Structures are given as structure tokens and as C-alpha cells.
Amino acid sequence: MQENFKVSRVKRDAAFEMQNEHYHSFYEFYYLVSGDRKFFLNGKTYRVKSGDIMLIPKREIHRTTFYGEGSEHERIAMCFSEDIVRYLKECIGQEHFEECFYQRHLTVPVEQREYLESLFDKMITEYEGKDEYSDFLCRRYCEEVILFIIRCQKEKKAKSLQESETVEIQHLSAEDMELEKAAQYVNEHFMETLTLPIMAERSCMSDSYFSRRFKQVTGFGFKEYLNMVRIRHACELLVSTDLSITKISEACGYMDSNYFGDAFKKLKHVAPREYRKNKVMV
Numbered sequence: 001m002q003e004n005f006k007v008s009r010v011k012r013d014a015a016f017e018m019q020n021e022h023y024h025s026f027y028e029f030y031y032l033v034s035g036d037r038k039f040f041l042n043g044k045t046y047r048v049k050s051g052d053i054m055l056i057p058k059r060e061i062h063r064t065t066f067y068g069e070g071s072e073h074e075r076i077a078m079c080f081s082e083d084i085v086r087y088l089k090e091c092i093g094q095e096h097f098e099e100c101f102y103q104r105h106l107t108v109p110v111e112q113r114e115y116l117e118s119l120f121d122k123m124i125t126e127y128e129g130k131d132e133y134s135d136f137l138c139r140r141y142c143e144e145v146i147l148f149i150i151r152c153q154k155e156k157k158a159k160s161l162q163e164s165e166t167v168e169i170q171h172l173s174a175e176d177m178e179l180e181k182a183a184q185y186v187n188e189h190f191m192e193t194l195t196l197p198i199m200a201e202r203s204c205m206s207d208s209y210f211s212r213r214f215k216q217v218t219g220f221g222f223k224e225y226l227n228m229v230r231i232r233h234a235c236e237l238l239v240s241t242d243l244s245i246t247k248i249s250e251a252c253g254y255m256d257s258n259y260f261g262d263a264f265k266k267l268k269h270v271a272p273r274e275y276r277k278n279k280v281m282v
Helices: 082-092 094-101 110-127 134-157 161-169 174-189 196-202 207-218 222-240 245-251 257-268 272-278
Strands: 005-012 027-034 036-041 044-049 052-056 062-066 073-080 105-107
Touching: 005 110, 005 134, 027 044, 027 110, 036 052, 036 073, 044 052, 044 105, 044 174, 073 110, 073 134, 082 094, 082 134, 094 134, 105 134, 110 134, 174 196, 174 207, 174 222, 196 207, 196 222, 207 222, 222 245, 222 257, 222 272, 245 257, 245 272, 257 272
Parallel strands: none
Antiparallel strands: 005 073, 027 052, 027 073, 036 044, 036 062, 052 105
């Protein structure tokens, strides 16, 4: 269970930022109990407030930073593997399970937050391992949280989609939205020649200003983000195809396979060939 599931409740200072690149082969729910945070997920930026939850599928790049001047915040993070939800998927079906991620950013109705937080609290108590029943209870509470979120997503989906999209992006300035578009462009064109000067010109900014603002908006340096997107795709190709390492490096935008190998090892801590041998997406 410990390898497939983790839950924690943590209070942090205003200026806390995730320091390392971040995506993983498991699902994550990030619930903000109190405070105000900025959350970058797969090319989009969200303002997360008390009572909001971020629903993070496998292998989506994300990072949380402080919003504005920032404030002390408390969050609950629940991470779970495919193994934990296998039985639930068999019961409700893959399509219904995927409703959980209909929108990555969800505001939990005020009247239902106490129920959700009590579920998390019980889960955390059992996660500490009271007895031989704790693992089973953690799994059941996890399933209950997932079903709760699916229900909330269905209720939200029933409302006007246009209205909910407006709520999501209204906090972004025109310049922030331009930088968000730059991140999304990287997601779609990572196999092409992309440099900081090219992207700065696309965004009508100087190189230095684009670099600084990209970091502020996304939480990632431009080169760091580009490498992460490319390496994530390389992992998929290594596991799912028989393409040579050279062909994979080219398909991911690297013209130098040696540089690709170095970049891959820096992020994944193993060489591409070793990663392929393990046949596990991480």
C-alpha cells in the first residue's frame, strides 16, 4: 500500500515553492484547506483558493508557487497509483472514472467541504497505520473521495461551460495569458527548434523579460520546461516503440543524441536505454 498510496496534510510558509521539476506516473489530488496559491498544470495557470482542489492525471507537468504577496497555506495531497483504482474502474468503468478530471481545477461547494475534509482526516489517521485494517480503510476512503469528486464534476458539467471557463481565467492579465499560450505552444511544438529568443519574439517581448515572466507565471525556467516536455514524450516512446535512441531524440526535438542522453539522465536519473529496459513509465 505504501508504494501505491500516499496522503499528507502540511502547513507551509507564504514563500514556499516546489523546487524540482514535477510530473509522475501516479494520480494526485491537491486540496487547499487555507491560503492562496498559484498552480501551473500542463500549460495552464490557475489561482487556487481555500476549498479548491486540483485534479492531476498521470504525467502532467505541474508546480505550485505563491500567489501575489502570498500567505501561509495548508494543503492536503493525496497520491495514488493505478493499482489503487483498478477495482473502482472495474465497477464504474473507465469513462466514468475519467469524469474525475473533467476540469483540473474544481471549487468544492462550501456546504460539502466539511464532508470532504473529514474523509481526508480519516484517511490520514489510517495512513499512519493503526492496525492490519488500515490499508483497506485507506483504499476505501480514497475511492470515496474519487466518487465524491466525480459527482461534483458532473454537477459542474451540467452548468454553463462558458461560464466556468470565464471564472478560471479571469484572474490572468493579458500578458500572463500570452505566457500561458507560450507554454501551451511548447506542449504542441516541442519537436521543433524552440529557443528562448524564438519564443520571446513570438510573445513580442525581449529575451530577458520573457525569461523572467515565464518563470513567474509558470514556476519553471523556459529551458527547464522545454526539456521536461521533451523528456516526458521520450519516456512514452522508449516504452511504447522500438525506435532507436537517435530517432527518439530527433522526434523529441533534440538534434544531438548525446545532449539528449545527458538531459534525460538529469531528469530521470537513468540513461534512456536503462529506462527502456525497465519498461516502466515514471
